[in-house]
Amino acid sequence: MNWQNAIITRIETQSLRVKSFFFRLPEPFLFRPGQHVLLRLTAPDGYRAQRSYSIASAPNAGEELELAIERFDDGEVSPFMHDIAQVDDEIEIGGPVGGHFNWTPEDGGPVLFIGGGSGVAPFMSMLRHRAAIVSRVPVVLVFSARLREDLLFFDELSKLAASGDGFSLMVALTREAGAHPFRAGRIDAEFIAGIVGAMRMRVRQVMICGSHPFVEAAAEGTITAGIDPAIIKTERYGATGLQAEVRDLPA
Amino acid sequence: MITRGFLRRSTDSGQLIRLPPGQHVVADFPVLSAGPTPRIKTGDWSFALKDGVRPVKSWSWAEFNALPQTKMTRDIHCVTTWSKFDTAWEGVLVDDILADAGIEPPTGFTLAHSYDGYTTNVPTADLVVGKAMVATRYEGKPIPPDHGGPARLLVPHLYFWKSAKWINGLQFTKKDELGFWELRGYHRYGDPWREQRYTND
Numbered sequence: 001m002n003w004q005n006a007i008i009t010r011i012e013t014q015s016l017r018v019k020s021f022f023f024r025l026p027e028p029f030l031f032r033p034g035q036h037v038l039l040r041l042t043a044p045d046g047y048r049a050q051r052s053y054s055i056a057s058a059p060n061a062g063e064e065l066e067l068a069i070e071r072f073d074d075g076e077v078s079p080f081m082h083d084i085a086q087v088d089d090e091i092e093i094g095g096p097v098g099g100h101f102n103w104t105p106e107d108g109g110p111v112l113f114i115g116g117g118s119g120v121a122p123f124m125s126m127l128r129h130r131a132a133i134v135s136r137v138p139v140v141l142v143f144s145a146r147l148r149e150d151l152l153f154f155d156e157l158s159k160l161a162a163s164g165d166g167f168s169l170m171v172a173l174t175r176e177a178g179a180h181p182f183r184a185g186r187i188d189a190e191f192i193a194g195i196v197g198a199m200r201m202r203v204r205q206v207m208i209c210g211s212h213p214f215v216e217a218a219a220e221g222t223i224t225a226g227i228d229p230a231i232i233k234t235e236r237y238g239a240t241g242l243q244a245e246v247r248d249l250p251a
Numbered sequence: 252m253i254t255r256g257f258l259r260r261s262t263d264s265g266q267l268i269r270l271p272p273g274q275h276v277v278a279d280f281p282v283l284s285a286g287p288t289p290r291i292k293t294g295d296w297s298f299a300l301k302d303g304v305r306p307v308k309s310w311s312w313a314e315f316n317a318l319p320q321t322k323m324t325r326d327i328h329c330v331t332t333w334s335k336f337d338t339a340w341e342g343v344l345v346d347d348i349l350a351d352a353g354i355e356p357p358t359g360f361t362l363a364h365s366y367d368g369y370t371t372n373v374p375t376a377d378l379v380v381g382k383a384m385v386a387t388r389y390e391g392k393p394i395p396p397d398h399g400g401p402a403r404l405l406v407p408h409l410y411f412w413k414s415a416k417w418i419n420g421l422q423f424t425k426k427d428e429l430g431f432w433e434l435r436g437y438h439r440y441g442d443p444w445r446e447q448r449y450t451n452d
């Protein structure tokens with residue numbers, strides 16, 4: 001693994017639980033949208049903690065790398081980044097890694113992206129790259145979050161969707177009460193079938209990213225909506241127990 | 252490089268001895284897979300042993316479950332840095348699969364195949380003499396689909412991506428042919444104690 005000491009140049013609050021961290025890399029690298037990097041923290045006694053984070057910035061976006069990190073209160077690395085890491089701190093970054101969950105407009109479309117919460121990060125890299133090279137490959141992003149305030153990157157995504165270049169955004173909020181312009185509730189087979197039906201051309205690729213229960217539910221919905229499982233790629237951010245999963249999985 | 256402000260979380264020293272470098276202990280059981288979870292009915296399941304392209308023997312679910320059953324409780328280590336202690340599996344040792352097929356391992360390299368098209372390469376020596384099994388039960392119950400059920404490979408001394416989920420065959424190969432993740436930047440062998448995570452580690 002190629003490790004380097006990256007410097008935090010900026011920290012931006014994205015949503016209730018997510019902050020974006022911008023890093024300057026001494027040796028910027030080439031990467032494909034969808035790849036991730038490793039953050040490695042080292043304690044004075046040599047103890048290390050390492051976690052994976054999807055790159056949210058586009059390739060060729062300059063020397064800065066953006067990572068969108070969600071805070072898990074009982075976690076180790078994400079609370080450190082949220083509470084202790086500051087601008088000008090050095091953090092070790094390794095990578096880029098991941099040769100599967102990648103997409104660029106050259107791979108073709110139409111594509112359907114389904115992101116849950118911070119799982120939207122790799123799609124930001126893909127969509128920013130798509131916009132940067134002025135591609136019109138049709139893309140639909142289904143973005144699911146709990147509350148309106150959990151929608152990271154929402155302004156930027158709305159702008160991209162308003163540009164009329166073949167990108168559209170569908171938002172589902174699972175816990176937002178009251179009136180809002182989005183779908184209320186979880187994404188299910190019917191919802192996906194409606195989107196796929198409206199896509200005129202046959203979907204070439206479906207990519208799903210988020211927590212494991214989210215990815216399971218979205219993949220089940222997509223398959224039930226008639227999509228060939230062979231064209232679905234998934235990236236699972238983590239964390240569910242056998243016990244938890246029995247509770248969380250849809251029947 | 253020491254990270255400003257970062258300290259070790261309290262871990263008991265017994266845990267530390269069992270933890271390979273760069274790993275941390277989890278209580279739950281995270282899931283990582285490249286695609287959707289295949290749902291395979293045991294009535295449709297079969298397992299094939301191949302020597303190169305030549306089929307050696309195949310088993311239905313009932314035939315496979317009639318092979319000698321072995322229990323194995325092991326620590327498992329994921330390349331994404333979590334480790335889980337004392338996971339209890341039950342299934343058929345690769346040794347017993349070979350014995351039932353009446354063969355000695357014909358080559359030094361094996362490719363495990365799965366229902367979703369996933370493959371992973373493991374040296375044959377790492378699969379035999381009680382080191383690995385095709386597991387059909389976890390903690391006394393059938394393995395849930397997202398953890399690889401009906402059956403997954405269990406090679407607990409290597410990073411856990413080598414323990415292919417939804418396994419449907421083992422194939423002996425003349426040379427070491429890289430599998431799915433091994434072709435996508437992950438290490439060819441994957442020894443957690445030597446931290447062989449990525450291709451050039």
Ligand SMILES: Cc1cc2nc3c(=O)[nH]c(=O)nc-3n(C[C@H](O)[C@H](O)[C@H](O)COP(=O)(O)OP(=O)(O)OC[C@H]3O[C@@H](n4cnc5c(N)ncnc54)[C@H](O)[C@@H]3O)c2cc1C
Pocket residue numbers: 036051052053054055067068069070071072074075076077078079118119121122210211212235236237238239240279331
């Ligand atoms: C390929 C890949 C890419 C990733 N990209 C990102 C990214 O872009 N942004 C991001 O915020 N995270 C991402 N993750 C998750 C990230 O690597 C860490 O797992 C996460 O930050 C938690 O680490 P921690 O040290 O804070 O918590 P840990 O100490 O590892 O765990 C603490 C607690 O948090 C729970 N937990 C951890 N992750 C999740 C989750 N995703 N959903 C629900 N519960 C969870 C655990 O079950 C545990 O209870 C990615 C993971 C992978 C495998």
